[in-house]
Every structure is written in C-alpha cells, then in structure tokens.
Amino acid sequence: MNTYHENNYATYSLLLGIVYVYYKKDVVIDLEAAKEIVRDRLQFQDGRSYPVLCDITDVHYVAYEARTYLAFYGSQLTDHVALVCRQMGNYRMAEFFIGTDQPLQETQLFTNEAAALEFLETLKKKNNDLS
Template identity: 40%
Template sequence: MEKKEFENEYARFWIENGIVFFVYKPNTVIDQEAAKKIVADRIQFQNKADFPVYCDIRGLKSADKAARDYLAKEGSSFTKGVAVLVDSPMSKIIGNFYMGLNRPTTPTRLFTNGDEALKYLQQFAS
C-alpha cells in the first residue's frame, strides 16, 4: 500500500493531486544533520520518483548556513519544480537573494500566497 502521509520531528508531508506537500512544524530549527534527514525522508516517501513540491517554510524558525546550503542543493533532488511558501514579502526578498547565490537545480520560486504557489506547480504535475 502506498504511503499517503509521513511525519518526522521537523515536518509533515503528503501527496495530493500529483504534488508533494511539505510543511515545516511550528518553530522548527534545523542544522545540516536535520536537513539531511528531512531530504532523505522526503525522497524515501516519494519512492525516488520526481514530483513537484509545495514547501511551506512558514513554521521554520531558523536554519544554520550548512543546513541552508544543503537544502539549496540536495533539497532539489527528485523534484520537477518547487514552490516555497514564505510568511512575508521580506522573507520572499531574502529567499530570492539566497536562491540567486545558491541556484537550485530545478525551477524554484517563492510565494507569499498558497494559491499562487499551487498554480505555479500545476505546470509540473503529471
């Protein structure tokens, strides 16, 4: 039986309409080891298949530089496209700056509106 939902100490994820939804739990703090676990769990959950990913980082309190670097590169594994939901226009500006430095390997955009994020991901859903 295919897994419908998965949860670890950092986040909860599920697949809906061909999109992986990944939502950080409130006040989550991650380091590089946590980032590695998060990415490994997501890839295993997806059965190593490529999916568009809706990543809600509004619950993320902080991530150290090593975690951010790891997520920017390895976090794109097995994704067709990524929409990152942030909580403010300032977070979006900071996130876009960071993505400019760390160039994700798949199309990635930041959003402050969940509906716009989903609309963006529709082009990658099969």
C-alpha cells in the first residue's frame, strides 16, 4: 500500500494508522470533485478502514451536492473523522456540514491538529481495547 497520494484537490498520507487528508488552497468542491476525492481516498486505503484527519482550512467552497455526497460516500472506510479548520468561515461551514448533512461516521471539528489527533488516538485505543 502507498503511503502518499495527491490529486487536484488534496494530498493523502498514511502515518501510524491514521489517514491524513490536506485540502489544497482555494479548492472548490463540486459533486465531481467530491467523487474524485472519495474515489482516490478509497483506492489509497486499499479496502482498509482507518481514522481520518481532514484539514479543510484552505477549502474555498463546497457545493450542496458535494456535501451530501461526502456525508454519505465519504464516510466509507472511515472509523472516525476529525475535521481541522483554523479559519472561522470554514469552521462555520464545517459545523453546518456536521449538523445538517450528518456524516455516517462520528465526525468532530477542531481548530488545531493536536486536538484532532488526540481525539483519533483515543478512539483508536478504545477500538483496540474492544478487539
């Protein structure tokens, strides 16, 4: 399995059992972009489920159809999702996404990566303890 992938919208990396998705600056996500983003992540993960950290700080806009698609299909092969956003406008957009589109997997919003990683690591440990 590769540990790095990049497309027009984001970079994907795998480190210590967590998939990191960093969206590129000023990206606009319409339905076709959402499909490519999800397809690439699923291929990158090679059929394995992981906790996912998505940094959406630099996303410019996400269309309604894309949000709906990401909430459903984007939840595939994710154990939990931590959204990281350091800008207030995108933070509000992400709050709206979580509350309105209701992703299928537990999704939390954070203003910094350290808190997001702590959330994912805690859930990873809980899941391992249950196994």
